[in-house]
Every structure is written in structure tokens, then in C-alpha cells.
């Protein structure tokens with residue numbers, strides 16, 4: 639990881655963390671005693687959650703439980719909301735990203751985000767991909783390579799290669815969303831945060847996004863907020879169930895869906911509430 643600041647090593651607690659104490663995969667990011675307040679509203683309560691390298695973690699839970707708030711903390715998007723206080727640590731390779739010395743622009747290069755509604759720039763497909771990387775100075779040749787590589791990785795290349803210089807806004811909603819993912823991966827992040835990326839899309843486009851997420855995990859670590867339980871079960875390796883700002887349960891997806899440890903999780907999964 640490029641240096642955000644000089645890293646320091648933090649000795650994590652062993653209690654009150656995720657249940658996955660036997661997990662041997664490397665941790666890409668972990669939150670330690672994370673609290674978030676919007677003014678008086680305590681939206682995230684003492685959450686300890688790891689994201690394992692090259693895996694997909696689904697964040698699920700009823701509306702208002704804090705999924706998006708949690709996700710936004712992971713690349714400090716909550717900084718933009720006035721009155722928000724974030725406490726606790728979020729460690730990425732030993733660096734606490736909540737440290738005031740963190741270069742937030744660099745951080746967001748390394749932890750990309752894609753939102754619910756596709757939001758391409760009102761520019762050409764090509765420009766959408768190269769706009770940000772160009773700020774960091776890449777040659778014309780490198781730009782062309784990056785455009786093709788990013789569009790291939792998101793399965794868009796064959797669909798758009800003959801109209802790279804036409805407006806991104808003319809693409810379908812599903813294509814726009816894949817372009818937004820291509821734009822995010824063009825920055826070569828370590829982690830990609832997806833906030834309900836398919837909820838505004840039709841079933842075919844949703845299927846493509848799901849397939850894409852499965853492929854991208856070979857290269858990136860992914861956290862995805864979803865309201866769709868089947869989607870979480872299909873595409874994630876780990877699932878975290880939130881309720882009223884608390885992390886109720888975090889486990890391998892196959893375990894959590896088949897044999898949840900907590901009654902609250904079971905009630906949610908079986909549709910008894912939420």
C-alpha cells in the first residue's frame with residue numbers, strides 16, 4: 639500500500655471482535671470499536687469487523703440499521719456530512735485511516751466506492767475512465783491501455799469499444815453502473831465499496847453486476863451493502879448482519895444463512911421482521 643502516513647502497529651483487542659477468531663485469511667481492513675454519531679444519533683455502535691483480502695463481504699440488515707453509514711466510514715465519505723463524529727479505529731495494513739494526518743484523496747484512490755444510482759460524469763466513456771488517473775499524470779498510451787483494461791474487466795469492452803468517445807449518459811443504466819465500477823478500478827484500489835449497486839437495475843443487469851463482483855474479488859477486496867438476501871447469499875463469502883447500529887453477527891455466508899448463531903439473525907433471515 640502506498641504510504642498514507644507513517645504506519646504504526648496497533649495491538650488489536652481479542653474480545654468483542656468478529657466471531658471469526660479462527661479465520662486464517664489475511665485481513666485487508668478492520669474496524670475496531672467503531673462508533674458513528676450524527677449529532678445525538680448513535681448510528682454505529684462499537685463495531686468490530688474485518689474484511690478479508692480478496693473476498694466479498696455483504697452488509698445486510700433492515701432499513702436504517704447503519705449499513706451505508708458503516709460503508710461510508712471505510713473511505714471517510716462521512717467526513718462530508720456535517721455534524722458526523724467517527725470514533726474508534728479503521729485499520730488498513732496497520733494504518734488507522736481516521737488519523738488526522740491521513741491524506742484522504744490518496745485514501746479514496748485505494749478504497750474506491752460505487753453508489754446505488756449510476757453516476758457517470760457527463761463526459762465520454764473514455765473520459766470517465768481516464769479523468770481521475772490523468773490527474774496523477776499518465777501518458778496517452780497508458781490511458782488507452784487503462785481504458786481497455788478497465789472496460790474488459792467489467793465486461794463492457796465489446797459493448798462500447800466502437801463508441802468510446804460518445805457520451806456515457808447514453809448507456810443503459812446497467813452499462814452506466816458497470817462503467818462506474820470500471821472508473822473505480824481504473825484507480826487500482828485495494829478495496830471496493832459497493833452501496834446497493836444493483837438495486838436500481840433490471841434483473842439482467844443485476845445478474846451482470848453479480849457476476850462481475852465474483853470476478854473482481856480475485857483482484858480486489860469487496861464490501862457490498864444489499865437489501866437482497868438472495869444476492870448476499872449468492873455473491874458473498876462473508877455476511878455481516880446489522881441491527882440498530884450494532885453488528886449482531888458476522889460469519890461465513892454459508893454458515894450465517896444456514897445456521898445463524900443469534901436468534902435475531904435467524905428472525906431477520908426468515909422474514910419474521912425487517
Ligand SMILES: Nc1ncnc2c1ncn2[C@@H]1O[C@H](COP(=O)(O)OP(=O)(O)OP(=O)(O)O)[C@@H](O)[C@H]1O
Pocket residue numbers: 676679681699700701702703704705706707708719
Ligand atoms: N446525514 C444524517 N443525519 C442524521 N441521521 C442520519 C444521517 N444519515 C443517516 N442517518 C440515520 O442513521 C441511521 C443509519 O442510517 P443508514 O443510512 O446508514 O442505514 P441503512 O441501513 O443504510 O439504511 P437503508 O437500508 O434504508 O439505506 C438511520 O437511523 C438514519 O436515519
